Structure formats: structure tokens, C-alpha cells
Amino acid sequence: MKVTEDNNILSKLPRCLLAWYDGGRRVLPWREDPTPYHVWISEIMLQQTRVEAVKPYYERFLEQFPDIAALAAAPEEALLKAWEGLGYYTRVRNLGKASKLIMYEYGGSMPSSYEEIIKLPGIGSYTAGAIASIAFGQNVPAVDGNVLRVYARVMADDAEITDAKVKRRIEEEFREIMPKDRPGDLNQSLMELGAMVCLPNGDPKCESCPLKDLCRTGKCGDGTYASYPVKAKKAPRTVEEKTVLILHNDNKLVITRRPEKGLLAGMYEFPCMEGHAAKDRVVAYIRTLGLEPLQVKKLDPAKHIFTHREWHMTGYEVRLDELASLKVKKGSAESLLMVDKKEIEDRYPIPSAYAAFAKHLRILQGSKAKRALSAEG
Numbered sequence: 001m002k003v004t005e006d007n008n009i010l011s012k013l014p015r016c017l018l019a020w021y022d023g024g025r026r027v028l029p030w031r032e033d034p035t036p037y038h039v040w041i042s043e044i045m046l047q048q049t050r051v052e053a054v055k056p057y058y059e060r061f062l063e064q065f066p067d068i069a070a071l072a073a074a075p076e077e078a079l080l081k082a083w084e085g086l087g088y089y090t091r092v093r094n095l096g097k098a099s100k101l102i103m104y105e106y107g108g109s110m111p112s113s114y115e116e117i118i119k120l121p122g123i124g125s126y127t128a129g130a131i132a133s134i135a136f137g138q139n140v141p142a143v144d145g146n147v148l149r150v151y152a153r154v155m156a157d158d159a160e161i162t163d164a165k166v167k168r169r170i171e172e173e174f175r176e177i178m179p180k181d182r183p184g185d186l187n188q189s190l191m192e193l194g195a196m197v198c199l200p201n202g203d204p205k206c207e208s209c210p211l212k213d214l215c216r217t218g219k220c221g222d223g224t225y226a227s228y229p230v231k232a233k234k235a236p237r238t239v240e241e242k243t244v245l246i247l248h249n250d251n252k253l254v255i256t257r258r259p260e261k262g263l264l265a266g267m268y269e270f271p272c273m274e275g276h277a278a279k280d281r282v283v284a285y286i287r288t289l290g291l292e293p294l295q296v297k298k299l300d301p302a303k304h305i306f307t308h309r310e311w312h313m314t315g316y317e318v319r320l321d322e323l324a325s326l327k328v329k330k331g332s333a334e335s336l337l338m339v340d341k342k343e344i345e346d347r348y349p350i351p352s353a354y355a356a357f358a359k360h361l362r363i364l365q366g367s368k369a370k371r372a373l374s375a376e377g
């Protein structure tokens with residue numbers, strides 16, 4: 001009986017959602033010209049990131065890398081710089097890898113089937129479903145966290161949505177109800193409902209929801225929506241303490257490149273020490289780099305939260321003697337670079353984990369830096 005009821009509810013979703021979507025979908029830059037490349041870039045940017053934050057990045061990214069060939073030809077550092085401030089940088093590294101593969105294996109055109117798209121680096125079932133359905137009209141679902149939340153609330157499904165098996169089961173259920181003529185629109189209507197109506201935090205707007213008469217847990221149902229979806233408990237984040245060193249002379253400051261692998265791979269940062277170091281330890285460390293500190297000033301502490309860890313940072317601003325740049329160039333500390341602020345804004349990607357220190361130095365990051373650059377012409 002429950003199965004029949006479930007099927008009954010699911011079979012009614014497409015009609016309700018598509019009518020609602022047609023009546024007032026948001027105008028978004030990537031929706032107006034949904035080429036495979038546009039859908040791909042926007043979907044990758046929108047992972048873990050709000051629509052409003054993505055818009056300026058999306059436009060600039062397409063100006064800089066208008067097609068797959070331009071993306072494949074770009075050095076990784078330029079990709080990281082274009083992504084600066086969006087976070088989760090593996091996303092853009094994978095865009096670079098996938099674009100090269102598309103050039104090599106598919107003659108520069110995105111493959112058109114879900115089965116081929118999902119093999120590309122950085123593309124999982126959701127993104128493959130979005131590209132295949134929106135750009136190619138393939139009849140496949142695109143199920144992300146928003147869609148899972150809507151599903152769990154409508155169906156009062158208390159399975160853990162963080163479990164891959166549960167997600168696969170829900171994808172199969174959606175596969176059964178995809179309308180052949182408008183699969184991309186159905187996927188987008190679900191995404192839209194999750195973003196605008198069936199909100200993750202706070203009160204869902206059940207009064208204006210096109211599914212309110214079907215939904216078991218909404219305000220017209222039993223009102224238990226806050227208990228859905230059910231997620232596995234997250235492991236607590238690990239806390240890492242570090243000391244950030246802003247080393248500069250009157251013109252230039254010191255940055256260094258992070259390792260090729262791991263967190264924030266290939267990005268640039270200010271030199272750091274582990275733990276919260278006292279001033280005398282900082283001075284001794286700087287001398288080991290072959291540099292002479294003239295003045296050391298403690299900065300306000302800062303904190304950055306990643307998905308699985310937190311950085312608790314102490315900072316020092318250290319003025320170096322004028323010869324510092326020569327010493328760095330000579331290779332006294334080979335991984336250090338001595339650059340000016342403009343070079344950082346133009347070329348070197350610095351993660352937003354260091355935003356407080358970049359702000360202290362009046363360095364513009366991310367889309368702000370790009371806006372300032374274009375204002376300069």
C-alpha cells in the first residue's frame with residue numbers, strides 16, 4: 001500500500017513542478033544560453049556556493065575562458081586565480097584536467113551521453129545528470145542535496161541521505177518519473193524549489209510551494225518537515241593552530257607556494273609556522289630563512305573554517321631590511337617569492353582562508369580584485 005501511495009505522489013511531481021517553474025523561474029545567466037560548456041561551468045561553480053556569489057565569477061570566467069579549448073590551454077595557476085575566493089579549489093583543477101581530456105578524446109566537444117560525461121574528472125552523478133539533461137535533453141535525473149531534501153520531506157523518508165545507497169535509490173525513483181520532453185526543466189525546477197522554497201535552514205515556504213498538497217511533512221501535512229532530511233552525524237572538525245607571517249620591506253612582500261597535493265594545492269600563501277608562536281620564536285624562524293627582521297608587530301587573530309578542519313591563526317607583520325628581496329632571489333630560502341601587491345592581485349591565487357591578512361595589507365581578492373582590474377581598463 002505504501003509503495004502505491006509513494007508512486008502516486010511521485011508521479012504527480014513533474015506536472016506540479018513544471019507548471020510552477022514555467023510561472024516564475026529565476027533568470028540566471030547560465031540558463032539563458034545552456035550550452036554544455038555553460039551548464040558544466042555553472043554547475044561546478046554552484047556546488048557548495050550560493051547563486052549570488054557565483055554570478056560575478058561565472059561572467060568573468062567565461063570572459064577569460066570562453067570555451068573548452070581556452071580552458072584546456074590555460075595554465076593551472078591562471079585557473080586557480082580565476083577561482084580565487086570561491087573555495088573548494090579541486091573543482092577548478094578538475095575543470096582543467098577534464099577540458100584537456102575533452103580536447104584529446106572528444107575533439108574539443110563535451111560528450112553528449114550521461115555515461116561518457118560521468119567519466120570526466122570532477123563530475124559525479126548530479127553534474128553528469130544536469131549537463132546531460134539540460135544541455136542534451138537526455139532523460140536522466142540530477143539529484144543533489146537540495147533535491148534530496150525536497151524528496152525526503154515530500155515522502156517523509158527517514159533514510160540517511162548521506163548514504164550513497166540511499167542516494168542511488170532516490171535517483172532510480174526520479175529516473176522513473178522524468179518527462180521525456182522536458183528532463184532538463186524538471187531537474188532545474190527541483191533545484192529551484194530546493195533553493196527558493198524548501199529551504200535548508202529556517203522555515204520552508206510551504207504556503208507558496210507547488211507540492212504543498214502532496215507533501216507529507218509540510219505545513220499542510222503533519223508539520224514534521226524540520227526532522228527531514230536525516231543525515232549522518234558529521235565528525236567534529238580538527239583544529240589547527242598556525243602563525244601567519246606577513247614579511248615585507250617597503251615595496252614587496254613574501255609569499256610561498258603550497259604543495260602540489262592536499263588542501264589548497266598549488267595556491268600561494270604567506271609563510272606560516274605551526275602553532276601559535278611567540279615573538280622570539282618568530283624572529284628566530286625568520287633568521288633561519290636568511291632574512292633579518294627590523295620590526296615585528298602582532299596582528300589580530302583570525303579563524304577560517306573548512307569542511308573538515310578549522311585554522312586558528314595568529315599573525316605577525318614583520319618589516320625586513322631593504323636587501324631582503326635580493327636574498328630571496330639568490331635562493332637563500334628557495335620556495336619564497338618576493339612580490340608586490342599588484343602582482344598578487346593580478347597573478348597569484350591566495351585562498352580566502354587568509355582574507356583577514358590580505359585585508360590588512362589592502363590586497364583585493366577574488367571577484368573584487370577582478371572588478372578593480374577591469375575598472376582600470
Ligand code: SF4
Nearest residue numbers: 198204206209215218
Ligand atoms: S510543502 Fe514545505 S516541506 Fe514540503 S516540499 Fe514544499 S516547502 Fe518543502
